[in-house]
Amino acid sequence: MLAALxxxxxxxxxxxxxxxxxxxxxxxxxxxxxxxxMLEYLSLKIGHRLSGSPSAAAAVEYTRQQMESYGFDQVxxxxxxxxxxxxxxxxxGRIVNSKFGSQDVNVIALGNSVGTGPEGLLxxxxxxxxxxxLEKLGKKNIEGxxxxxxxxxxxxHIHTGHAYGGAGDQRVKGPSEAAxxxxxxxxxxxxxxxxxxxxxxxxxxxxxxxxxxPAVAISTVGADYLSRSIKANKAMKFYMxxxxxxxxDVLSYNVIxxxxxxxxxxxxIVVGGHLDSWDVGDGxxxxxxxxVQAIEAVxxxxxxxxxxxxxxxAVMFMNExxxxxxxxxxxxxxxxxxxxxxAALESDSGGFTPRGFGIKSSEETLAKIQSWSxxxxxxxxxxxxxxxxxxxxxxxxxxxxALIGLMPDSQRYFDYHHTTDDTFDKVNKRELELGAAxxxxxxxxxxxxxx
Amino acid sequence: MLAALxxxxxxxxxxxxxxxxxxxxxxxxxxxxxxxxMLEYLSLKIGHRLSGSPSAAAAVEYTRQQMESYGFDQVxxxxxxxxxxxxxxxxxGRIVNSKFGSQDVNVIALGNSVGTGPEGLLxxxxxxxxxxxLEKLGKKNIEGxxxxxxxxxxxxHIHTGHAYGGAGDQRVKGPSEAAxxxxxxxxxxxxxxxxxxxxxxxxxxxxxxxxxxPAVAISTVGADYLSRSIKANKAMKFYMxxxxxxxxDVLSYNVIxxxxxxxxxxxxIVVGGHLDSWDVGDGxxxxxxxxVQAIEAVxxxxxxxxxxxxxxxAVMFMNExxxxxxxxxxxxxxxxxxxxxxAALESDSGGFTPRGFGIKSSEETLAKIQSWSxxxxxxxxxxxxxxxxxxxxxxxxxxxxALIGLMPDSQRYFDYHHTTDDTFDKVNKRELELGAAxxxxxxxxxxxxxx
Numbered sequence: 075m076l077a078a079l080x081x082x083x084x085x086x087x088x089x090x091x092x093x094x095x096x097x098x099x100x101x102x103x104x105x106x107x108x109x110x111x112m113l114e115y116l117s118l119k120i121g122h123r124l125s126g127s128p129s130a131a132a133a134v135e136y137t138r139q140q141m142e143s144y145g146f147d148q149v150x151x152x153x154x155x156x157x158x159x160x161x162x163x164x165x166x167g168r169i170v171n172s173k174f175g176s177q178d179v180n181v182i183a184l185g186n187s188v189g190t191g192p193e194g195l196l197x198x199x200x201x202x203x204x205x206x207x208l209e210k211l212g213k214k215n216i217e218g219x220x221x222x223x224x225x226x227x228x229x230x231h232i233h234t235g236h237a238y239g240g241a242g243d244q245r246v247k248g249p250s251e252a253a254x255x256x257x258x259x260x261x262x263x264x265x266x267x268x269x270x271x272x273x274x275x276x277x278x279x280x281x282x283x284x285x286x287x288p289a290v291a292i293s294t295v296g297a298d299y300l301s302r303s304i305k306a307n308k309a310m311k312f313y314m315x316x317x318x319x320x321x322x323d324v325l326s327y328n329v330i331x332x333x334x335x336x337x338x339x340x341x342x343i344v345v346g347g348h349l350d351s352w353d354v355g356d357g358x359x360x361x362x363x364x365x366v367q368a369i370e371a372v373x374x375x376x377x378x379x380x381x382x383x384x385x386x387x388a389v390m391f392m393n394e395x396x397x398x399x400x401x402x403x404x405x406x407x408x409x410x411x412x413x414x415x416x417a418a419l420e421s422d423s424g425g426f427t428p429r430g431f432g433i434k435s436s437e438e439t440l441a442k443i444q445s446w447s448x449x450x451x452x453x454x455x456x457x458x459x460x461x462x463x464x465x466x467x468x469x470x471x472x473x474x475x476a477l478i479g480l481m482p483d484s485q486r487y488f489d490y491h492h493t494t495d496d497t498f499d500k501v502n503k504r505e506l507e508l509g510a511a512x513x514x515x516x517x518x519x520x521x522x523x524x525x
Numbered sequence: 526m527l528a529a530l531x532x533x534x535x536x537x538x539x540x541x542x543x544x545x546x547x548x549x550x551x552x553x554x555x556x557x558x559x560x561x562x563m564l565e566y567l568s569l570k571i572g573h574r575l576s577g578s579p580s581a582a583a584a585v586e587y588t589r590q591q592m593e594s595y596g597f598d599q600v601x602x603x604x605x606x607x608x609x610x611x612x613x614x615x616x617x618g619r620i621v622n623s624k625f626g627s628q629d630v631n632v633i634a635l636g637n638s639v640g641t642g643p644e645g646l647l648x649x650x651x652x653x654x655x656x657x658x659l660e661k662l663g664k665k666n667i668e669g670x671x672x673x674x675x676x677x678x679x680x681x682h683i684h685t686g687h688a689y690g691g692a693g694d695q696r697v698k699g700p701s702e703a704a705x706x707x708x709x710x711x712x713x714x715x716x717x718x719x720x721x722x723x724x725x726x727x728x729x730x731x732x733x734x735x736x737x738x739p740a741v742a743i744s745t746v747g748a749d750y751l752s753r754s755i756k757a758n759k760a761m762k763f764y765m766x767x768x769x770x771x772x773x774d775v776l777s778y779n780v781i782x783x784x785x786x787x788x789x790x791x792x793x794i795v796v797g798g799h800l801d802s803w804d805v806g807d808g809x810x811x812x813x814x815x816x817v818q819a820i821e822a823v824x825x826x827x828x829x830x831x832x833x834x835x836x837x838x839a840v841m842f843m844n845e846x847x848x849x850x851x852x853x854x855x856x857x858x859x860x861x862x863x864x865x866x867x868a869a870l871e872s873d874s875g876g877f878t879p880r881g882f883g884i885k886s887s888e889e890t891l892a893k894i895q896s897w898s899x900x901x902x903x904x905x906x907x908x909x910x911x912x913x914x915x916x917x918x919x920x921x922x923x924x925x926x927a928l929i930g931l932m933p934d935s936q937r938y939f940d941y942h943h944t945t946d947d948t949f950d951k952v953n954k955r956e957l958e959l960g961a962a963x964x965x966x967x968x969x970x971x972x973x974x975x976x
Contacts, residue, residue: 104680229555232904232959267955427934429880429905453683454880456907483878483934485955504718504936508683 092449092522095380096515100453102374103511110503112140112366113425117356117498124353125393126158126324133349134327137365137390141331144373146388148334151327154403156393158324159186161353162317165290167261169299170196170313173306179299181290183316184245184262185277185352185396188286194315195220195259195288201304205243205251217256220312222304223248224263224297227488234484235423238265238491249289250281259314260289263297266488271295274492275352277396288316328400329390333372335521337383342408343517344387344418344475345371348394348401348466355496359487363425363506365390367480370510371517382521384416391466394422398465405469415475417520419513420464424490426482427505428512429454432461435476439525443476446519455512457481476525480513543900543973546831547966551904553825554962561954563591563817564876568807568949575804576844577609577775584800585778588816588841592782595824597839599785602778605854607844609775610637612804613768616741618712620750621647621764624757630750632741634767635696635713636728636803636847641739645766646671646710652755656694656702668707671763673755674699675714675748678939685935686874689716689942700740701732710765711740714748717939722746725943726803728847739767779851780841784823786972788834793859794968795838795869795926796822799845799852799917806947810938814876814957816841818931821961822968833972835867842917845873849916856920866926868971870964871915875941877933878956879963880905883912886927890976894927897970906963908932927976931964 103109116133123130134151141149167181183189200216202208203225208216223244227237242265249260264274271293280286292300303310329349335341347364351357368388375382392400408415419431430450433440444458462468463477471477482505490496554560567584574581585602592600618632634640651667653659654676659667674695678688693716700711715725724744731737743751754761780800786792798815802808823839826832843851859866870882881901884891895909913919914928922928933956941947 100683101681229955230552232551234955427878427936429907454908456880457905485878485959486953489953502937502940504680504685508936 092519095518096449098378098380099374099514099518100511102378103370103507103514104504106377107370107507107510108373109366109370109506109510112369113358113362113501113506114498116362116366117358121356122351122353123349123357124159125156125326125350125396127353130326130350130392134329137329137349137369141369141388145376146331146333146372149331152330152403152407154326154328154392154399155323156326156399157397158321159396160319160321162189162319166194166313166315167290167292168313169303170311172303172310174303179292179296180271180273181292181314182273182275183318184289184291185275186280186320187278187289187316187318189316189318190288190314191317192315194313196311196313197258199261199304199310199312201301205247208251208255213255216252219257220259220261221248221252221257222261222300224301226263227265227267229267234267234488237267238488241265245276246279249278249287250284253285253287257287259287261312262289262291264291264293266294266491268489269294272493272495275354276492288314290314290316326392328392328404331369331372331388333375333382333386335384336381339385340414341384342387342413342415343384343520344389344415344467345513345517346389346391346466347421349390350393350395352395352492354494356498357496358498358501359424359490359496360492361394361422363501363509364421367421367506367510367513371514374514380518384521386517386521394466401466402469405473408470409473415470415473416525417476417478418463418467418470419478419480419517420467421480421509421513422464423479423482423484424487425501425506425509426486428480428482428509430457430459430481431516432459432479432481433476434461434463439476442525449519450515453512453515478516480509482509543970546969547900549829549831550825550965550969551962553829554821554958555955558821558958558961559824560817560821560957560961563820564809564813564952564957565949567813567817568809572807573802573804574800574808575610576607576777576801576847578804581777581801581843585780588780588800588820592820592839596827597782597784597823600782603781603854603858605777605779605843605850606774607777607850608848609772610847611770611772613640613770617645617764617766618741618743619764620754621762623754623761625754630743630747631722631724632743632765633724633726634769635740635742636726637731637771638729638740638767638769639737640767640769641765642768645764646739647762647764648709650712650755650761650763652752656698659702659706664706667703670708671710671712672703672708673712673751675752677714678716678718680718685718685939688718689939692716696727697730700729700738701735704736704738708738710738712763713740713742715742715744717745717942719940720745723944723946726805727943739765741765741767777843779843779855782820782823782839784826784833784837786835787832790836791865792835793838793864793866794835794971795840795866795918796964796968797840797842797917798872800841801844801846803846803943805945807949808947809949809952810875810941810947811943812845812873814952814960815872818872818957818961818964822965825965831969835972837968837972845917852917853920856924859921860924866921866924867976868927868929869914869918869921870929870931870968871918872931872960872964873915874930874933874935875938876952876957876960877937879931879933879960881908881910881932882967883910883930883932884927885912885914890927893976900970901966904963904966929967931960933960
């Protein structure tokens with residue numbers, strides 16, 4: 075009985091200790107936080123940073139120096155060869171010979187797409203709502219045409235990520251699927267719930283052995299206009315001209331900074347984001363925010379003197395957007411070195427107010443993390459649910475760590491995602507800081523309690 | 526046993542019914558919602574609408590017509606005399622004779638303040654951090670000077686409303702407290718966590734029998750600069766010139782729209798916001814958002830055919846900002862008519878993503894509302910806590926209804942609050958819609974289940 079009481083009292087003391095440390099973590103982030111000035115540098119001084127670009131190299135060096143400057147125990151680069159896709163000069167999209175006359179519309183080449191070259195591509199357009207529709211239409215209706223994938227994201231989803239997931243196949247797989255039926259090009263309705271004239275890029279994946287056709291995204295307003303134009307005159311044509319191309323792979327790096335664990339230094343907790351961004355806007359939300367939050371989460375331990383038992387690793391993954399080479403390489407090396415990863419936490423859903431965490435793990439691990447709810451609720455982290463960790467940490471799955479995604483409010487993310495509008499002014503300082511503190515808080519609890 | 530089983534099955538059916546109706550409510554708001562176009566009209570065609578202004582009258586007429594157009598059972602105006610404060614020509618604030626030279630700084634008169642008139646006011650400045658400090662300094666240090674209240678909002682609060690609450694006494698009571706010690710004017714650090722050069726207005730309340738001194742707010746950047754200037758040269762003076770004045774009261778209105786209850790028409794559920802705004806920006810977040818959400822919440826019932834048992838009332842309260850006359854009059858009339866209000870729900874914290882509800886009620890009522898958590902969680906309404914309802918509904922307190930405040934994410938609210946930056950472009954369509962749907966969802970459950 076006495077033993078039980080002592081144990082109970084030890085638990086209570088421990089919980090109180092956790093409570094105080096979480097408060098310390100949030101206070102540090104909200105009063106002396108470095109995430110916002112770091113993001114300002116990354117976004118405004120370096121700017122967008124597609125894999126293989128000089129600015130991606132600058133981002134590697136900047137984040138390396140920052141982690142050094144904060145006194146992390148070890149900061150190093152992990153080599154990774156990355157694809158080097160370049161957009162070239164600005165795209166042209168033009169509705170030709172429609173009932174409403176000719177009209178230029180805003181388009182943006184999809185990442186990894188081949189270009190049309192200067193001669194451009196002029197063809198009739200056939201609109202579809204799904205990949206399945208292609209089969210029904212068959213070669214006779216599709217051959218020689220541009221396929222226009224126009225299924226919108228479904229606004230009825232509360233979490234916009236689900237709406238994105240429900241429409242994304244058109245962009246990723248659409249061009250190759252269309253090419254199988256003889257299509258000569260693809261136009262994709264931009265993946266956003268916003269109704270405006272800004273097109274959204276993002277990667278396509280060409281299927282091996284299928285003809286590679288050029289593909290562009292059109293804005294939501296443009297998509298509606300194009301759809302009306304086709305209905306009014308089926309003989310209408312579309313002219314697209316893109317100058318993008320895939321160059322040879324380039325040597326780049328994941329950037330890794332560590333705080334050594336005091337008791338279990340060979341157990342690793344990863345906290346990360348991806349350093350590359352699309353080549354428009356400045357990638358502030360996708361995923362500059364995640365990178366600076368990951369660095370900040372580890373910096374907070376150093377600055378507040380909260381000593382981790384296990385080794386904390388901030389990882390800036392390279393090439394999430396069009397290849398995932400960084401995430402794959404990190405996992406490969408971790409396996410090769412037989413490193414024991416107990417958890418990996420990624421922030422790649424924008425720098426908005428955090429609402430909780432999505433967790434991919436065993437039921438027991440999920441339940442254990444959920445058991446910390448009362449410690450996290452004062453910070454309005456109230457959504458701790460089964461979910462997806464993140465693209466860069468997902469390759470670690472077979473090595474067993476809990477894969478966890480920071481879950482910020484999702485409403486504005488796809489307003490900016492992969493566009494010229496993903497810029498620093500769209501990030502609220504406190505929202506960014508709260509995200510960083512939330513990440514630090516969760517890795518603190520994982521470190522202290524184990525998983 | 527059979528009876529128990531039947532009862533259990535009736536409960537299950539009812540819960541399923543609720544689940545479906547909540548889904549219907551959110552689908553309506555997210556796919557056919559009217560809150561955003563209503564707010565666009567209110568903000569861009571009518572603009573800011575301080576009590577007593579012609580645009581406040583336009584807002585009364587617009588919201589009346591909108592509720593009529595949606596086929597509410599009854600729409601009517603409730604007379605209320607409101608204060609008529611006018612700002613007059615733009616304020617001047619000037620640091621004079623400082624060590625750094627003279628410098629104009631952005632200031633804005635506090636609402637209800639007397640003006641300096643064209644002759645302006647020139648005096649030395651004494652900086653304080655609290656009302657208590659005034660007593661310590663005493664008349665000998667304060668008399669003839671301008672008191673500069675410079676205690677910042679505390680960034681360590683997670684909910685920014687708490688930070689606002691912790692600093693607001695300086696604005697509301699500061700000028701009269703300072704006047705008791707012979708101060709001739711007051712300058713208030715703007716109530717915001719943002720560090721920029723935009724000053725925030727808001728009302729002061731003059732204490733009866735105390736000399737009324739002119740008061741302005743200075744931006745946070747300006748406040749820091751002024752503080753440094755005083756430290757560098759205590760003999761520095763400040764020149765302020767304001768042209769505001771209080772004119773005679775004006776006849777205005779609360780605007781009320783009803784859907785009649787099918788079973789208990791004499792029980793009322795109020796859903797509201799306040800129609801007046803400060804005379805800068807266009808009052809989109811404070812509180813155009815709340816008004817259009819309240820109308821939308823009731824419209825959703827009408828549009829989806831969900832028939833309420835009790836009478837639902839959308840109320841556009843007039844004069845929250847500088848008098849609360851509308852809220853007081855509404856409560857007075859309700860009491861006079863002996864109307865039974867079971868709940869009142871106000872949205873007056875901005876049109877941001879809803880996170881839950883703050884509830885001022887008995888413990889039993891709070892527990893009952895919390896028992897609906899599993900119905901609300903799919904909409905990410907996960908914070909259902911004891912709290913404050915809202916300024917306009919608070920006067921109903923002694924009549925017994927649950928007073929409930931919609932709780933949107935609070936991080937950006939005080940970036941815009943009471944400034945030229947509170948404009949329509951700061952409102953995200955889906956965030957606004959989700960707030961309206963959340964209000965409809967909660968009044969639906971209250972209507973169906975009672976309180």
